[in-house]
Amino acid sequence: MRSQKVKVRHCLIGLTAVSVLLSTQLQASNQEDSQAANTEEEVENITVTGRAGDAAMQAFNAGEFALAEMKFKENEQCALRVERNRQAFIEGVRESQISQEVNGGGVNTGSSMTDSNAARVEGNSSMNAIAAKTQKNEDKVRENTCENRAFQIYMTGMSQLQLGRAEDAESSFERAVALSQIQYDAHYRLALMKLLRQDKEGAADHLDAINTILKRCYDCEARDEIVRISDFLQKAVDGKIKLN
Incomplete structure (x- = not known):
């Protein structure tokens, strides 16, 4: 935090970006001929970052998600x-x-x-x-990264999600947001999970948390990303976007 400004960062230097793609579609709009039609929206890119050379991020980038989960847990410890x-x-x-x-x-x-x-x-x-x-x-x-424990827990959840263990992933995301008030990525994932369960109220709670982070993020590097996911979630909560 600098002069009451929150600097939202996941790591220090030598960052490596990883994109996880989420496809979405716009709901069918009412046509004069009463025919439903879906308009495809651009792919939603969610970026996570980690220290270059870190064994956990290397495994995640390589698609070795079981190894990545283990390494992120080591980082957490x-x-x-x-x-x-x-x-x-x-x-x-x-x-x-x-x-x-x-x-x-x-x-x-x-x-x-x-x-x-x-x-x-x-x-x-x-x-x-x-x-x-x-x-x-x-x-x-560079075997372990001994910093930002909330991020390590979040990436453990991302690895579990890739392994098809949604319940474990959700539990990890919950731990991440409980540990860090600025872990907006985890709030985003939790909101998506709840939307898929038709729990719009629960998703709205995580959207509120993201918007609170955004208010504190005056000139932080992640502001554009937070604005983007906030707008996306707002549309989803309002029913303007249908998740596949």
């Missing part, structure tokens, strides 16, 4: 470990600062502040070392 380690480290630094200030007894304020500053400097240095080591390992191996 790796990202979770990073999150927990980072939180534990931050809490450790905070407790160290509190302990030093308490032991100082509030008498020698200058010494306490010095100790606190030293702890912060030490903490920043350690965090930088951890980040550098992680980046070095990723550059060398």
Whole structure:
């Protein structure tokens, strides 16, 4: 987030795009001769992105969806470990600062502040070392991507969807939106699934979530894509588009 602007991104640099095509048709319009006719609408392109060289995305791109599912789950677990380690480290630094200030007894304020500053400097240095080591390992191996856990869960769902396991995929998408408020791709997939079940109310809820993300996405890179899927879903919810 920059100046209360949400930067909606799926990954950092070296992104690889993957398109999943969804064919749609316009509902038959009323003709003067009462003959129904369907007008084909352009193919709906949904783009997902991932780190280039990542084993999970490579498997997904190659159509090896069972392997991709396994690798995205590994990514998720790796990202979770990073999150927990980072939180534990931050809490450790905070407790160290509190302990030093308490032991100082509030008498020698200058010494306490010095100790606190030293702890912060030490903490920043350690965090930088951890980040550098992680980046070095990723550059060398590229086996796992230990970031953006919600995206890894979403791509697990995409792999499950390709394997014909719609229920598992829906569960993964639900986990993704529960974890991240800006996972609009997962909201989109959930809306489509509910529309296919004729659950327009449920689909409308996910459309509202997407529109909320759009309001916060003033100048983010994904704005055009979010606008496109929002418009598409609105037509579908209104019955102007029939899903195959």
